[in-house]
Amino acid sequence: xxxxxKFTNQYRNVLAIAAIGGLLVFLASVFIFKPDASRVWANxxxxxxxxxxxxxxxxxxxxxxxxxxxxxxxxxQRIPESLTAxxxxxxxxxxxxxxGMHDIYHWSHYEGYxxxxxxxxAWLNVPFFFIRMVAYFAGWIALTRGMxxxxxxxxxxxxxxxxxxxxxxxxxxxxxxxxTVSASAWDWLMSIDGHWYSTIYGWYVFIGMFVTSLAFMxxxxxxxxxxxxxxxxxxxxxxxxxxxxxxxxVFWTYLWFSQYLLIWYGHIPEETSYFIQRREDFEMxxxxxxxxxxxxxxxxxxxxxxxxxxxxxAGIAGVVMIGHWIDYFQMIMPGAAGxxxxxxxPEISLTVAxxxxxxxxxxxxxxxxxxxxxxxxxxxxxxxxxx
Numbered sequence: 001x002x003x004x005x006k007f008t009n010q011y012r013n014v015l016a017i018a019a020i021g022g023l024l025v026f027l028a029s030v031f032i033f034k035p036d037a038s039r040v041w042a043n044x045x046x047x048x049x050x051x052x053x054x055x056x057x058x059x060x061x062x063x064x065x066x067x068x069x070x071x072x073x074x075x076x077q078r079i080p081e082s083l084t085a086x087x088x089x090x091x092x093x094x095x096x097x098x099x100g101m102h103d104i105y106h107w108s109h110y111e112g113y114x115x116x117x118x119x120x121x122a123w124l125n126v127p128f129f130f131i132r133m134v135a136y137f138a139g140w141i142a143l144t145r146g147m148x149x150x151x152x153x154x155x156x157x158x159x160x161x162x163x164x165x166x167x168x169x170x171x172x173x174x175x176x177x178x179x180t181v182s183a184s185a186w187d188w189l190m191s192i193d194g195h196w197y198s199t200i201y202g203w204y205v206f207i208g209m210f211v212t213s214l215a216f217m218x219x220x221x222x223x224x225x226x227x228x229x230x231x232x233x234x235x236x237x238x239x240x241x242x243x244x245x246x247x248x249x250v251f252w253t254y255l256w257f258s259q260y261l262l263i264w265y266g267h268i269p270e271e272t273s274y275f276i277q278r279r280e281d282f283e284m285x286x287x288x289x290x291x292x293x294x295x296x297x298x299x300x301x302x303x304x305x306x307x308x309x310x311x312x313x314a315g316i317a318g319v320v321m322i323g324h325w326i327d328y329f330q331m332i333m334p335g336a337a338g339x340x341x342x343x344x345x346p347e348i349s350l351t352v353a354x355x356x357x358x359x360x361x362x363x364x365x366x367x368x369x370x371x372x373x374x375x376x377x378x379x380x381x382x383x384x385x386x387x
Contacts, residue, residue, distance in 0.1 A: 002370050002372075003229060003230075003371045003372060004367065004369070005224065005366050005367045005371055006367060015357075015359050015360040015363070016356070017356070018352055018353070018355065019353050019356030019357040019360060020353075020356075022349045022350065022353030022354075022355075022356060023349075026043075026346055026349040026353060029344075029349060030346065033345070033346070036337065036340035037100070038103040039333075040103075041336070042332050042336035042337045042341070044097065044350070045100075045104060045188065045336070046329060046347075047350055048090060048093050048094050049332070050212070050351075050354075051090065051355075051358045052087070052090040052094070053208065053209035053328075054083055054216050054358070055083050055084050055087050055090060055213075056209055056213075057083075057211075057213025058079075058080035058083035058216075058217065059083075059084045059140065059173065059177070060174070060177060060209075060213075061214070061217075063170035063171075063173045064170075066147075066167050066170040070378075071381035071382050072237065072381070072382055072387070073240075073382065074378045074381070074382035075233060075237060075372060075379065075382040075385075076217075076230070076233055076382075077151065077376075078369060078370075079224075080213070080217060081151065081365075082362045082365040082366040083216070084144040085362060086358055087137065087140055087144060088137075088141055089357070089361055091141065094137070094188075095133070097188075098130065101129075104336045105124075105191060105192060105336075107121075107124045108129075110194075116194070117194050117195070124191055129187060132183065132187060133187070135180075136180045136184050139173075139180065140173075140176075140177070143169050143172055143173040143176060146165075146166070146169035147166045147173065150162040150163070150165045151166055151373055151376070152369065154374070155369070155370060155373055158375045163376070181206045182201075182202025182203070182205075182206070183202070185202045185205035186201065186202065189205060192335035192336050195273075196274045197271075198259050198263070200255055200258060200259055203255055204259060207251055207255055208252060208324050208328075211245065211293075211320060211324060212320070212321060214241060214317075215320040215321045215324075216317070216321060218238075218242075218317040219318060221238070221310070222311070222313075225310065230371065232383055234385060234386075235308050235310075236385050237387075238307070239307050239308045239387045240387050241313070242301055242308065245313070245316070245317065246298070246302070249293060249294060249297040250294070252293060253290070253293070253298075256290070256293075256294075260275060277334050277335075278334050281339070282333075282334055285326055285330060288323075289330055292322060292323025293324060296316065296320075296323075300319075325351070
């Protein structure tokens with residue numbers, strides 16, 4: 001069983017046109033409409049965070065299943081593995097924030113006396129900000145490559161040492177990721193509103209990453225099946241992905257509501273200002289966020305058969321992906337761009353450019369390996385899996 005995805009010239013051309021065309025339209029919109037620099041750089045951060053989150057969510061999916069001795073995911077493990085191939089590119093794109101620091105982060109250039117920001121200066125300073133960024137990405141890239149390399153070795157070898165090694169990498173990744181996913185959320189997102197803080201913000205951002213990654217994996221499986229691949233992926237695998245999407249959409253809502261309720265109840269000005277700005281200045285997006293990320297997946301996936309029908313599940317996954325893009329917009333744009341924020345040609349075109357680039361890298365990585373790992377010790381369990 002050596003099925004391999006063919007990354008044809010047609011796919012390459014479409015994605016290259018999307019990436020380059022989207023970037024050109026974005027640059028043209030910047031020159032023609034002259035949006036505020038804060039809006040431009042906030043768009044870069046938004047898309048960096050969104051697509052990086054899909055890659056990291058996929059890495060977490062792999063690591064947690066391997067540590068738990070899970071077998072059901074083995075037949076589809078090449079899908080999340082291919083998503084992690086974007087991490088080195090995400091690192092390069094994230095470094096571009098150096099040129100937009102003053103436009104996004106008030107703490108990087110504030111003047112006068114600000115006791116709150118001065119109290120955070122040991123952590124929130126530009127050199128340490130980028131030192132931490134390099135450390136985060138170095139760990140994520142090295143550990144995901146370690147997992148992927150040992151999986152590749154199982155394609156030609158039945159030696160269980162490769163299976164055991166990737167479990168070691170998975171365990172180290174989970175410990176490292178558990179710390180850095182929260183720390184990076186504090187750095188790149190929460191510090192936009194330098195006076196504001198939330199004790200569950202890291203969890204909130206992480207679950208958003210994981211849900212978006214699950215939705216993308218479902219859409220990628222739907223695409224590959226329509227193209228004639230992945231016949232070995234059973235309806236039971238689809239069902240489990242649907243259950244995860246449903247469960248973690250509910251968990252995301254729990255964290256959103258917990259954060260909102262505690263801040264509303266505490267009624268501390270430094271905390272409530274965050275939600276007041278988003279409810280009053282971005283009211284439609286504020287409620288649309290809840291609708292797309294909770295109401296639609298909750299009622300759309302509540303029935304058993306809804307999670308076993310790939311076409312329906314893919315439709316819900318598409319809604320969730322749009323919803324979490326809006327969620328990142330809500331986290332980033334109000335604090336970074338304020339009254340200059342909006343959803344228009346710059347936002348849409350740059351997202352199209354990032355999507356084209358992301359899919360190009362992911363599909364190229366997917367095409368470089370067999371879609372199934374022939375000597376994985378848990379393969380037979382996955383191929384005959386019943387949920």
